[in-house]
Amino acid sequence: MTSLIPSTRDRLVLNAALLFRQKGYHGVGVAEILARAKAPKGSLYHHFPNGKADLALAAADWASAQMQRVAADAFETAKSFDAGATTFCFKLAKLFDLSDHWDGCPVSSTLFEGPQNQAFREKAASVFSGWIDQIAEYGRAAGLPRDIARDRAEALFIGLEGAWVLARALKTSGPIKRLPRLLGFAPGSGDG
Amino acid sequence: MTSLIPSTRDRLVLNAALLFRQKGYHGVGVAEILARAKAPKGSLYHHFPNGKADLALAAADWASAQMQRVAADAFETAKSFDAGATTFCFKLAKLFDLSDHWDGCPVSSTLFEGPQNQAFREKAASVFSGWIDQIAEYGRAAGLPRDIARDRAEALFIGLEGAWVLARALKTSGPIKRLPRLLGFAPGSGDG
DNA sequence: CTACGTGTAGACCAATCGGTCTAATCCCAG
DNA sequence: CTGGGATTAGACCGATTGGTCTACACGTAG
Numbered sequence: 167m168t169s170l171i172p173s174t175r176d177r178l179v180l181n182a183a184l185l186f187r188q189k190g191y192h193g194v195g196v197a198e199i200l201a202r203a204k205a206p207k208g209s210l211y212h213h214f215p216n217g218k219a220d221l222a223l224a225a226a227d228w229a230s231a232q233m234q235r236v237a238a239d240a241f242e243t244a245k246s247f248d249a250g251a252t253t254f255c256f257k258l259a260k261l262f263d264l265s266d267h268w269d270g271c272p273v274s275s276t277l278f279e280g281p282q283n284q285a286f287r288e289k290a291a292s293v294f295s296g297w298i299d300q301i302a303e304y305g306r307a308a309g310l311p312r313d314i315a316r317d318r319a320e321a322l323f324i325g326l327e328g329a330w331v332l333a334r335a336l337k338t339s340g341p342i343k344r345l346p347r348l349l350g351f352a353p354g355s356g357d358g
Numbered sequence: 359m360t361s362l363i364p365s366t367r368d369r370l371v372l373n374a375a376l377l378f379r380q381k382g383y384h385g386v387g388v389a390e391i392l393a394r395a396k397a398p399k400g401s402l403y404h405h406f407p408n409g410k411a412d413l414a415l416a417a418a419d420w421a422s423a424q425m426q427r428v429a430a431d432a433f434e435t436a437k438s439f440d441a442g443a444t445t446f447c448f449k450l451a452k453l454f455d456l457s458d459h460w461d462g463c464p465v466s467s468t469l470f471e472g473p474q475n476q477a478f479r480e481k482a483a484s485v486f487s488g489w490i491d492q493i494a495e496y497g498r499a500a501g502l503p504r505d506i507a508r509d510r511a512e513a514l515f516i517g518l519e520g521a522w523v524l525a526r527a528l529k530t531s532g533p534i535k536r537l538p539r540l541l542g543f544a545p546g547s548g549d550g
Numbered sequence: 551c552t553a554c555g556t557g558t559a560g561a562c563c564a565a566t567c568g569g570t571c572t573a574a575t576c577c578c579a580g
Numbered sequence: 581c582t583g584g585g586a587t588t589a590g591a592c593c594g595a596t597t598g599g600t601c602t603a604c605a606c607g608t609a610g
Contacts (some may be wrong), residue, residue, distance in 0.1 A: 173456040174587080174588080189384075189471075190383075190470075191385075192381075192382060192385045192471070193383075193384045193472075195566070195568080196569085197566080205589095206588055206589045206591080207569085207591095208571090208572095208589055208590070209587065209588060209589085211562095212586080213587090218568065218569090219570065233582065247430075270470075272524055274447050278382075278383070278462075278523075278526060279381075279382040279385060279467075282380070282460065285527065287526075289531070291527045292525045293527075294524060294527075298564085306590055317540070320524075320533070320540075321540050323379075324517060324520030324523075324524055324533060324540070325520055326520065327519065327520035327524065328516030328518065328519035328521075328523075329516050329520075331463070331516075332515065332519065334470060335479065335485075335486045336483050337479065337483070341512070341516060343517075347508075348516070366558080387596070389596080389597080397559095398560060399560065399561095399600095400555065400557075400558055400559055400601090400602095401561080401589090403599075403600080404556080404557060404558080405557090409598065410598065410599090
């Protein structure tokens, strides 16, 4: 069972994920993460011997899992792939609004603004591939051919990443909400 | 006429733009910018009294202008809006490959990883709106109705931002090159 | 010549950075 | 109880951060 009080390690990962998403890897100091997690420095370097970089990789995994849960919520109750994609976008638009119209892709913020090393890039590649695979699987389950499902999943991913960027600049979730229509997922918008 | 030796101010903006694009606002120190621009600290704070923040805003403008030149090159010689959009994507894919498959949107890197203040967000909004307006204008010039042109322009922008993200993670310009097809701009791909 | 505004040059500063290290504490095994 | 690994606690470190400040070089106006 899960404890009501998260472990020190979990508090570190959770708060790191939130902060990295808001301010980017270099925009957050370990001191700030430690303060929010109410953990001393020794604990950080005990659980993550490589320090901030290790923590960022763990935070990216945590954020990825959370995003996949949102996707699962949307797609697994939907009557069609298009309906699932639409619900997914609207759920993310809602979360975006709740973050003062600021939070975009947690993985981009965490990994792309960090050191340009191979580990970070590979982690980003594996996380993003995982998302696209997951969404493509929902397409398959809804009866789409394999390559069509993959194309639709990639389109949704790309559209979402782009919409996050525009939404942040314009301070409105409009682009995210319009995404289903733009991609042809919305009812009456085309070949969906 | 333009001098062969750029002014100190121009060297600062140019090098800041390149570095911010690669490493994000917080990922670059003023010392690094100064070293590349071969300028002393006093010059930076003479030309940009607010220091790094002012420089980032100027760098965003510079990067924006450069991007608009690429768009102009692509669209103004194209026979149709769709052809222009396709050429634009391929030009950007080429530039992406030349940057070791790394450089994405220069404005996102420069402004979104910086301090979350209003000035930065508003600058991003005005720059992105400028891009979309410009592309929509090419659509208008090619005979598209106003609202259709705007929709297509926004779709291209969103797709491009998203493709940059995926391309960086996967270390391939594939997503950028496939964008015209994904958006229905490529020949034989739909209603374009 | 002097006077002055623009811009260059870099020493210098407090604050913060990520990281190391030792000591103390906790908790279970025996 | 004792022993000992796991974890917490935070002082401490050198390096780097963005920014300030003074000195001076340069060109032009008077």
